[in-house]
Structures are given as structure tokens and as C-alpha cells.
Amino acid sequence: MREALAGLTVRGRAFLAAGVTAIVCAVLLDQEALTRVGVLVLVLPLLTAWVVGRNRYRLALVRTVTPQLVAAGQPARVSLTLSNEGRTPNGTLLLEDHVPYVLGTRPRFVVEGIGSGWRQTVSYQVRSDVRGRFEIGPMSVRMTDPFGLVELGRTFRTTVPLTVTPRTVLLPQIPLGGAWTGSGDNRPRAFATGSAEDVTVREYRQGDDLRRVHWRSSARLGELMVRREEQPWQSRATLFLDNRVQSHRGQGIASSIEAAVSAAASIAVHLSHRGFAVRLVTALGEDPTNAWHLRDTDLNTGPLMEALAVVQPVQQPRLDTAWLAEGAHGGLTVAVFGGILPPDLPILRRMQHQSGSALAIALDVDAWTGAAAGSSATQALGQQGWRAVSLGPRDRLDAVWQELGHTSAQSSRGIAAPAAGAIR
Numbered sequence: 001m002r003e004a005l006a007g008l009t010v011r012g013r014a015f016l017a018a019g020v021t022a023i024v025c026a027v028l029l030d031q032e033a034l035t036r037v038g039v040l041v042l043v044l045p046l047l048t049a050w051v052v053g054r055n056r057y058r059l060a061l062v063r064t065v066t067p068q069l070v071a072a073g074q075p076a077r078v079s080l081t082l083s084n085e086g087r088t089p090n091g092t093l094l095l096e097d098h099v100p101y102v103l104g105t106r107p108r109f110v111v112e113g114i115g116s117g118w119r120q121t122v123s124y125q126v127r128s129d130v131r132g133r134f135e136i137g138p139m140s141v142r143m144t145d146p147f148g149l150v151e152l153g154r155t156f157r158t159t160v161p162l163t164v165t166p167r168t169v170l171l172p173q174i175p176l177g178g179a180w181t182g183s184g185d186n187r188p189r190a191f192a193t194g195s196a197e198d199v200t201v202r203e204y205r206q207g208d209d210l211r212r213v214h215w216r217s218s219a220r221l222g223e224l225m226v227r228r229e230e231q232p233w234q235s236r237a238t239l240f241l242d243n244r245v246q247s248h249r250g251q252g253i254a255s256s257i258e259a260a261v262s263a264a265a266s267i268a269v270h271l272s273h274r275g276f277a278v279r280l281v282t283a284l285g286e287d288p289t290n291a292w293h294l295r296d297t298d299l300n301t302g303p304l305m306e307a308l309a310v311v312q313p314v315q316q317p318r319l320d321t322a323w324l325a326e327g328a329h330g331g332l333t334v335a336v337f338g339g340i341l342p343p344d345l346p347i348l349r350r351m352q353h354q355s356g357s358a359l360a361i362a363l364d365v366d367a368w369t370g371a372a373a374g375s376s377a378t379q380a381l382g383q384q385g386w387r388a389v390s391l392g393p394r395d396r397l398d399a400v401w402q403e404l405g406h407t408s409a410q411s412s413r414g415i416a417a418p419a420a421g422a423i424r
Contacts, residue, residue, distance in 0.1 A: 005049050012045040012149035019043070045149045052143070052150045058085040059093075061139060061156045068160070069306065072167045075127040078136055078160075082111070084118040094142040094151075099126060100134045103162070128164045130253055131261065131309045135159040165305040166258075166265040169397045174405025176237075176274070176332055176357060201225040237276040239268055240335035240351070244283045245313045247338030249368040256368045256393075257313050260336045263361055263397055265308045267334055270401075276332065280304055282311060285320035319347045324354060335360040337388075340380040352385040359404055360388040367392045 008016070019042025026034035062081040070076045080097065095109040107124040128134070137159035144151045201217045204224035217225040241264045248257040264280075271278050279286060287307065324347075333355035340348070340362070352358040362377035381388035389404045391397065 005046075007052075007150050007152045008045060008049065009144075009148060009151050011147075012048070015041050015045045015149060044147070048145045048147060048149045052145055052152060059083070059141065059154075060085050061158065063097075063137060063139070063158065063160050065136060065160050065162050069163045069165060071165050072129055072131050073127065075125050076162055077123055077125050078107075079121060079123040080109075080139070081121045082119070084114050084116065092144050092146070094144065095122075096140045096142075097124070097136065098138055098140065099136050102128045102130045102132075103134060103136070126162070131164045131166045131258075133161060133163045133306075133310050136162055163306055163309050165309045166262045168262070168266040168269050171266055171270040171398055171401045172405070173274075174401060176359070201227055235274075235276045236331040237271045237278050238281055238331065238333045238355070239264055239271070239278055240281045240333065241308075241311065242283055242319070242335070242337045243311055243313055244316050244319075244338070246317070246341070247283075247365070248313065248363070249339075249365045254368075254393075256338055256363045256365045259368075259391070259393065260338060260363055261308055261311055263363075263391065264336045265305060266397055267336070267361075267401075268304055268308070271332075271334070278304060280307055281323050283314055283316045283319050286323040318343055321347055321350070324350055331356050333358045335386075337362045337377060337381070339363075339365045340377045345380065345384060348381060348384040348386065358386045360386045361391050361400060361404065362388050364390050364392045367394075 019038045019040075022034055022038025022041060024038075026032070026038055060083045064079045064081075066077050066079070068076075078097070078099075080095070082093075082095075093111040093114060095111060097107050099106055103126040109122050111120060111122075126136070137156065139156045141154045141156070142151050143154075201214045202225065204213070204226050208226050212226040214225050214227050241260060243257060243260070248255060248260065250256050250258075252258075268278050268280070333351060335351070335358070337360055360378075360381050362381055364377070378388045378390045387404065387407045389400050389407060391400045
């Protein structure tokens with residue numbers, strides 16, 4: 001009853017005030033009829049609060065999001081299935097689902113005629129131009145009486161995640177180069193030496209198949225070790241994304257970091273369609289839970305795209321090199337850089353040296369601030385042995401990728417490639 005009285009609406013409180021006023025006036029004026037009217041007006045909200053307070057409604061909610069992984073700009077549909085698991089009927093329900101601001105306005109529904117065994121499904125659409133992982137829910141439910149005198153609120157605690165992946169661009173076919181592991185266009189026809197299985201071991205990582213555990217090495221070293229099992233016929237590519245704050249410019253979806261993430265996502269999808277197993281490496285290093293996504297899988301809905309959806313700028317002065325210390329896989333390396341800093345040069349040289357083929361897209365971050373376009377990043381990469389092109393805020397990614405293919409083709413023929421600059 002106390003909760004119901006606290007839930008009195010403005011109309012209900014006005015009825016209480018009017019009833020008390022009418023009774024006081026009736027006593028002062030000695031009007032018996034007015035007293036009866038005042039008592040009726042006063043008792044009505046109190047009686048309604050008592051009835052609503054005793055009505056212990058039991059509602060169940062099932063929320064589904066289809067699909068749970070969408071690209072930026074693509075819609076997703078949220079379905080809400082409500083059912084009354086109580087035996088008593090309920091009044092009018094006002095439903096409001098909480099959604100993040102970037103997904104749109106909060107949807108509101110009015111549901112009436114709720115009886116025993118009642119069940120109803122409502123749905124609404126959400127869409128985001130911003131990548132990320134968002135929680136949809138919880139839902140707020142407000143129940144009112146037919147007179148609108150009392151309103152009680154409840155909140156469902158459950159939420160459902162929605163992951164919005166970066167926008168991707170269809171990239172043209174270009175020569176990617178090759179390496180001894182079979183990565184790229186030129187794959188070896190036979191093994192140079194040894195067997196097809198490389199029994200070199202490394203430390204166990206979360207997610208590794210237990211069937212790959214090398215028990216003899218584990219017993220000798222005192223910790224769990226697994227076989228690397230590098231297979232010469234498997235094409236592998238490392239996708240490097242420089243997500244440091246000091247390497248990028250701009251704010252929001254128009255910043256250079258968002259352009260870099262979108263470019264990395266497009267390259268990941270392209271490499272997957274070309275038959276590569278792809279791993280993602282950022283300025284913080286390699287995430288073991290997202291390592292080596294197998295080829296012939298749909299990267300548009302895979303863990304790597306989920307990882308790119310939540311990549312954030314990091315305050316990291318230097319690039320992490322722990323993933324290089326493990327040893328080179330000798331395959332393709334495709335990198336998306338922002339601004340190149342002087343301490344990065346030795347690391348870039350090491351990355352290029354340990355790669356069978358090193359390609360890079362360098363964002364012209366100065367152009368994101370309105371300054372004149374430059375090519376210092378591509379020149380620095382070229383001096384370290386990379387084949388690189390520049391990407392500005394107005395450049396088309398597919399055209400830049402095509403230009404990178406021309407640069408790679410000229411390099412493979414032994415022709416000196418022209419200095420890479422901003423593409424117009």
C-alpha cells in the first residue's frame with residue numbers, strides 16, 4: 001500500500017486534494033451533500049491504490065536481437081515477447097526499452113487487455129552508424145489503473161548485446177606476394193626439408209586445442225606446451241592495426257582511427273575470401289583469443305570482426321613487439337598505420353624483415369586536421385622496406401588498394417616503384 005500511495009499520479013494527488021478541500025468546505029458551510037462528494041473524491045484514489053497494490057502481476061519477458069552482429073549502418077530488429085504468468089488480470093502497461101543513444105530513441109509501447117495467460121510480441125528496429133558493442137535493455141514497465149490515478153513501475157534486469165562491426169569496402173584482386181609458408185599467390189609445391197608437421201613448441205594459450213599439447217616438452221619444462229604445427233600449404237596473413245592515440249587525428253566517426261579500423265576490416269574480409277588465415281595484431285600486441293582465424297570462414301560474422309568492432313585508441317607510446325619475439329611465420333603482413341614516429345622505425349624494419357611480404361596503407365593523418373597532404377609516413381615505410389601507399393580522408397579505399405597492387409607488381413618485377421604519395 002505504501003508503494004501504491006507513492007505511485008499516485010498528478011491526477012490522483014489532485015483528487016486527494018480536492019476531496020480534502022471539499023470536506024473542509026462542507027464542514028465550514030454545513031453542507032452535508034458536499035461532504036459526501038468530498039468523501040467520494042478522497043476515497044477513490046485511496047481505493048485505487050489499495051487495489052493496484054494488491055495486484056501482484058507476474059510478467060515474463062523474452063528479448064531477441066536479429067542479427068546480433070551487424071555492420072555499421074545496417075539495421076537489426078529487436079523482438080519483445082511479453083506474457084502474463086499470474087492469474088489475475090492487469091491494467092494498462094506502459095513499456096519502455098532502454099537502448100544506447102547511438103541506436104536511436106527509446107521505443108515505447110502501450111499494452112492493454114492483459115488477462116490470465118496473455119501473451120504478446122512487439123518489435124522495433126535499431127541502427128547505428130558507430131561501431132561497438134552495445135547492451136539493449138533493461139526494460140521499464142509502468143502499470144496504471146483505468147482512471148490514471150496510480151502508476152507503478154518495474155524494471156526487467158536482463159539485457160541483450162548487439163555488436164556493430166566496422167563498415168567494409170569490397171576490394172579488388174591484387175598480387176599479394178608469397179613466402180615459404182605458402183602464404184600469398186606463390187605456394188610451394190613440395191616441402192623443402194622435414195615432415196609436414198613442425199614440432200616446434202610454444203606456451204599454451206587459452207583456446208588452444210588440447211590435442212596439440214606436446215606432453216614430452218610439457219614434462220621437461222614444467223608448464224603446458226603445444227605444437228605450433230605450421231602447415232606449409234596454409235596461407236597465413238598478419239593484419240596489423242596501429243591504434244595509438246598519438247598516431248591519429250580527428251574526433252568521432254570522422255577521425256582517422258575510424259578510417260583505419262574500417263580499412264583493416266575491409267582487408268580482413270578480402271584476405272579471408274582469398275583463402276588466408278588471418279590474425280589481428282594491434283599496438284598492444286596480439287590477442288591470443290583472436291589469433292589465426294581459419295580461412296573459408298565468414299569473417300563478416302566472425303570473432304575477428306567482433307574484435308575490430310571494439311578496438312579503441314590506446315595511450316601506448318611504443319608498439320608492442322612481444323608477438324614478434326615468438327618468431328616469424330614468414331607469411332604476408334598487411335598493416336594499417338597512422339602517423340609514423342621515430343621510435344617506430346626499428347620495429348617497422350623488424351616487422352618487414354620477419355615477413356615474407358610486407359604491404360602497408362599509411363593514413364595521411366595531417367589531412368584529417370585540414371593541413372596539406374603529405375607522404376612522410378609512406379616514405380618512412382619505404383625506407384624500411386615496406387611497399388606502402390597513402391590514404392587520405394577523401395580517398396577511396398578500393399582505389400588505394402588497387403594502387404598498392406600496382407606497387408607490389410612493379411616491385412615483384414624488379415622495377416623501382418615510384419614514390420608513394422596521396423592518391424587523388
